[in-house]
Amino acid sequence: MLRRIAPAVLTVAVSAAVLTGCSSTGPVEVNRGDCAPMLGAGALSDGVVVLGGFGTAPEVSISKQTEITTSQRSIVDSSGVKAGAKVAGNGSIASVNFAFYDQGTGEKLFESAGFGGQNTTKEFFMVSEETMNPLTAAVQCAAPGERVVLALSPQDALPLRQDLGGTPESALVAVMDVEGVSGLKASGKKRGLPNGFPAVVTDENGVPGVVLPPRDAPVGLTTGVRIEGSGEKVTAENRVLVQTLVVSWDGSVLTNTWAGTGPQLLPKQAESEAQGLAFRGELNGKKVGSQVVITEGGDNARVIVLDIIAAG
Numbered sequence: 001m002l003r004r005i006a007p008a009v010l011t012v013a014v015s016a017a018v019l020t021g022c023s024s025t026g027p028v029e030v031n032r033g034d035c036a037p038m039l040g041a042g043a044l045s046d047g048v049v050v051l052g053g054f055g056t057a058p059e060v061s062i063s064k065q066t067e068i069t070t071s072q073r074s075i076v077d078s079s080g081v082k083a084g085a086k087v088a089g090n091g092s093i094a095s096v097n098f099a100f101y102d103q104g105t106g107e108k109l110f111e112s113a114g115f116g117g118q119n120t121t122k123e124f125f126m127v128s129e130e131t132m133n134p135l136t137a138a139v140q141c142a143a144p145g146e147r148v149v150l151a152l153s154p155q156d157a158l159p160l161r162q163d164l165g166g167t168p169e170s171a172l173v174a175v176m177d178v179e180g181v182s183g184l185k186a187s188g189k190k191r192g193l194p195n196g197f198p199a200v201v202t203d204e205n206g207v208p209g210v211v212l213p214p215r216d217a218p219v220g221l222t223t224g225v226r227i228e229g230s231g232e233k234v235t236a237e238n239r240v241l242v243q244t245l246v247v248s249w250d251g252s253v254l255t256n257t258w259a260g261t262g263p264q265l266l267p268k269q270a271e272s273e274a275q276g277l278a279f280r281g282e283l284n285g286k287k288v289g290s291q292v293v294i295t296e297g298g299d300n301a302r303v304i305v306l307d308i309i310a311a312g
Contacts, residue, residue, distance in 0.1 A: 042074075045072035045173075047062075053080070054078075054079055054146065057115070060106070060175060064106075067171075068171055070153055075146050092126075093182050093241060094142070095144075095312055096179060097114040097176070097177045100174045101172075102166035103170040104169070120238070123312075124263075134150065138150035138176055139178050143181065144178050147178075148178065149176075152174070154171060157172035182309050185243060186243075186289055196213065197213075197224050198247075199211040200226055217302075223295075226305075229286075233285055234286050235284060236269040238312060239266065240310075241266075241311070242306045243309060244263075246302055291305065
């Protein structure tokens, strides 16, 4: 089953259904390995006419006569895929932009901020077999650079209709661009932390732990990179998806997203700082895939270990 993280307009639960089948393939060869998609292509998802390729604002034509009772997905464009691209398999994060259209009227009901190359904002989907809904099943086994058409059956679309509106008896169609795929932990070259930093160790699953030094907490913010990723650099205007471990200077664990809560989405720098997250600015210039260790001094001294999973 698949669980999604954002945006707020689509946080309603989607009715679970048993979804089987195989996806259609695009003109570019993509190695999907043993990834088996839960949604297959069908008459409606195959029949949607999408003018415009990956990353561009599309013109969409949808048949009003094609009725469906099971949700469907088709991969309609693979032109943006690069050699060696990973697919969105179990235990990964897919960065996605998308728009929803009403089958009954053809009207566009919702469009994410970065869809069609308008800006660099992305939405994030967690692909996991533990949870499942047709929205995230649509991008399962897809690769960055692929454009997907999702056709939600009227029944599966009903929870979203509460926010999106449209024609309840009709299907809901989405055009989705998969912008990136990443894992749930930092991956890259290990680097030594500066002298005086707490020791950070990770287990075989990448879960970190902190060993505090026998001294007082440092003054102010100090930052070191323990693992240097190879992804895009974080900017002040990015929202950043992170795994977070926060340990107070007395050894108490304050926050641990590794303990089942899932990754944390940090707002843009200005919004984060308004919420009291002064450390957010320390991520600027760091690469996606990195593990950043931050110490904060003061009365509530703490150590913050952040695995940067995605940004957008």
